[in-house]
Amino acid sequence: MRNKYFIIYQDMVEQLNKAKYVPNEYLPSEHELMEQFQTSRETVRKALHLLAQNGYIQKIRGKGSLVIDRSKFDFPVSGLVSFKELAENLDQTPTTTVHQCERMTPSDFVRDQLRLAYTDQVWEVVRTRSFDNSRIILDKDYLAEKYVPYLTKDIAQDSIYAYVEGELELTISFAKKEIVVEEPTKEDRSLLDLEGFHNIVVIKNYVYLEDASLFQYTESRHRPDKFRFVDFARRNQ
Amino acid sequence: MRNKYFIIYQDMVEQLNKAKYVPNEYLPSEHELMEQFQTSRETVRKALHLLAQNGYIQKIRGKGSLVIDRSKFDFPVSGLVSFKELAENLDQTPTTTVHQCERMTPSDFVRDQLRLAYTDQVWEVVRTRSFDNSRIILDKDYLAEKYVPYLTKDIAQDSIYAYVEGELELTISFAKKEIVVEEPTKEDRSLLDLEGFHNIVVIKNYVYLEDASLFQYTESRHRPDKFRFVDFARRNQ
DNA sequence: TAGTGGTCTAGACCACTAA
DNA sequence: TAGTGGTCTAGACCACTAC
Numbered sequence: 001m002r003n004k005y006f007i008i009y010q011d012m013v014e015q016l017n018k019a020k021y022v023p024n025e026y027l028p029s030e031h032e033l034m035e036q037f038q039t040s041r042e043t044v045r046k047a048l049h050l051l052a053q054n055g056y057i058q059k060i061r062g063k064g065s066l067v068i069d070r071s072k073f074d075f076p077v078s079g080l081v082s083f084k085e086l087a088e089n090l091d092q093t094p095t096t097t098v099h100q101c102e103r104m105t106p107s108d109f110v111r112d113q114l115r116l117a118y119t120d121q122v123w124e125v126v127r128t129r130s131f132d133n134s135r136i137i138l139d140k141d142y143l144a145e146k147y148v149p150y151l152t153k154d155i156a157q158d159s160i161y162a163y164v165e166g167e168l169e170l171t172i173s174f175a176k177k178e179i180v181v182e183e184p185t186k187e188d189r190s191l192l193d194l195e196g197f198h199n200i201v202v203i204k205n206y207v208y209l210e211d212a213s214l215f216q217y218t219e220s221r222h223r224p225d226k227f228r229f230v231d232f233a234r235r236n237q
Numbered sequence: 238m239r240n241k242y243f244i245i246y247q248d249m250v251e252q253l254n255k256a257k258y259v260p261n262e263y264l265p266s267e268h269e270l271m272e273q274f275q276t277s278r279e280t281v282r283k284a285l286h287l288l289a290q291n292g293y294i295q296k297i298r299g300k301g302s303l304v305i306d307r308s309k310f311d312f313p314v315s316g317l318v319s320f321k322e323l324a325e326n327l328d329q330t331p332t333t334t335v336h337q338c339e340r341m342t343p344s345d346f347v348r349d350q351l352r353l354a355y356t357d358q359v360w361e362v363v364r365t366r367s368f369d370n371s372r373i374i375l376d377k378d379y380l381a382e383k384y385v386p387y388l389t390k391d392i393a394q395d396s397i398y399a400y401v402e403g404e405l406e407l408t409i410s411f412a413k414k415e416i417v418v419e420e421p422t423k424e425d426r427s428l429l430d431l432e433g434f435h436n437i438v439v440i441k442n443y444v445y446l447e448d449a450s451l452f453q454y455t456e457s458r459h460r461p462d463k464f465r466f467v468d469f470a471r472r473n474q
Numbered sequence: 475t476a477g478t479g480g481t482c483t484a485g486a487c488c489a490c491t492a493a
Numbered sequence: 494t495a496g497t498g499g500t501c502t503a504g505a506c507c508a509c510t511a512c
Contacts (some may be wrong), residue, residue, distance in 0.1 A: 003481065029497060040483045042279075058410065058449035062490035062497050066449055072352075115309075139498085173295065177468040179416065181438060181461035199461055201418060201434050212295035212303055224418035224436055229413040231468060240500065266478060277502045283481085298479050299509035 005046035008037050012047060016056055016067065023069035027057060030065075054231050097135075098156045099191065100126040103145060110142045113206070113217040121145040125156045126191075128164040131226070133195045147215040171210045178204040179229060188221055201227040242283035245274050249284060253293055253304065260306035265293060267302075268286040291467050334372075336428065337363040338390045340382060347379045350443070350454040358382040362393045363428075368463070371430045375458040384452040408447045415441040416466060425458055 015021055028036065033044045039145045048065055051057045106114065106122040114122065122142050129137035141160065143151070145171060155163045165168050182193075184200045200221050207216040252258055265273065270281045285302055288294045294302045343351065343359040351359065359379050366374035378397060380388070383409060393401045401407050421429075421437045437458050444453040 005481080026497095031497085040485095042484095044481060046481090048498095049395040058445075058447075059498065060448055060491090062492080062496085064497060068449055129331070172472060174292070174469065176472040177466075177470070179464075179468075181418070181436070181464055188321075199418070201438075208295075210295075211297055212305055227416075227418055229414075229416040231416075232411065233408060233414070234411040242500080263478095268478085277504095279503095280501060283500090285479095296479065297510090299477080299511080301478060 004039055005043050008044065008047035009050040012051060013056065021067050023067050025067055026064035035045045053234060095130045096157055097128045097130065098153045099128065100124060101151060101153045106142065108215065111217060112143055113143060115214055116144060123151045125160065127156060128191050135191060136223050138188060138191050138227045140219045142217045144215050147209065168205060170215070172207055173210045173212070174208050176206045192223060194223060197224055199224050241276055242280045245281065245284035246287040250293065258304050260304050262304055263301035264304060279387060282290065284337045290471060291383045332367045333394055334365045335390045335393045336365065337361060338388060338393045343379065347454065351379060351381055352451055353381060360385060360388045362397065364393060365428050372428060373460050373463045375425060375428050379454045381452050384446065409444055410449070411445050413443045429460060431460060434461055436461050
């Protein structure tokens, strides 16, 4: 059994998706929801807070919780997103090719990025993502062996995240992304269909676990014409 | 007088900056903070929640609130950031040139982006940002006149955000960003020092007010070599 | 077992909106 | 004025960590 407020949140997301509540109208008041879910007001408020954070509603003091038209801004699955989730939001059917999946001694650069000790080993995974038979994205993943002792090409073919969170029961807590534009490397040129593009958009992703330890560094290298990043940010509180 | 929990939050941020609390150690327990600030536990927890959301701490059940080493990831002023704030985080001294600041009938594209009626007017502001005497960024802002009735070159020279939030007392609530890479337009070529770059990184920014109304659309067009976007994302809850 | 954070409650008072 | 959301309280019980 999950948290009560999370159940209420999920329930209301479902109602919103089923259009029981529609954009530009107000949700039932917190008092009404209290009665409806037979719970306290603070618990209702936690659920509403989640809805607000995820862009479903906007709370307006004195008025109520306004349902936002999420379809207006084709909503980002912002923040911590794996390729698999990302692909589900696209029309095209992407394919993944695993070029490498090896346990190894990290380069100085990677050891530095992952803040590892000299004896620590890492898994290096290199994959390309293709759309319409064009290799568009080159993903290079580095995972600290101390957190992920075992990995296979099959897992990399599917979803590393699903494996890490499902099988290994590690919980991802936060991530830092950095987006820059670089010149293509030799590897980019050999593994991607660059078609004369002079730049590569690089998303550097640092993924942290529940105890604030850094366990993964990923570079996602995109052909610029197919790159699109969407972000939804809410003011604090 | 502000909220009690916000005061506690600010107080603790200050303590963290003054290194009273240091990375990889734990904050005082919620019970201790309760006594220290003479308040209830839920209020302490709201303050800690803010700290967590802003990447200062990581709460670990059964153990405490771990102070995160923010210096490790040169911290983003993530999300809703105006150029002025951004510039403060850079070593270089940037200059702003206002090329245009006019009230006008919007193009179809802008009317569409801002979801305006046919009679609505907008303010169009065009500015370039220079670093080391190179014009690196082209900012094109469109503000609905119904929210911002008045604007001048002087305001645009300084900070539109400061004016909107300070003078007009409008509160910005959330924003959606979209980052793509485009071919330079004629305007890009004439107003920026492109130095042979073939691409422009475009940040499309949709800014919403407290009542979830869209009041500003901005395109921030960056020379790719100087572009860098940082994002910090926390899992929900 | 003691101490930590996570959830939940029932109630209070306040600030804002709208009629 | 009635109804809304925002803040704050004092207490309860639970789940987890460390000893």
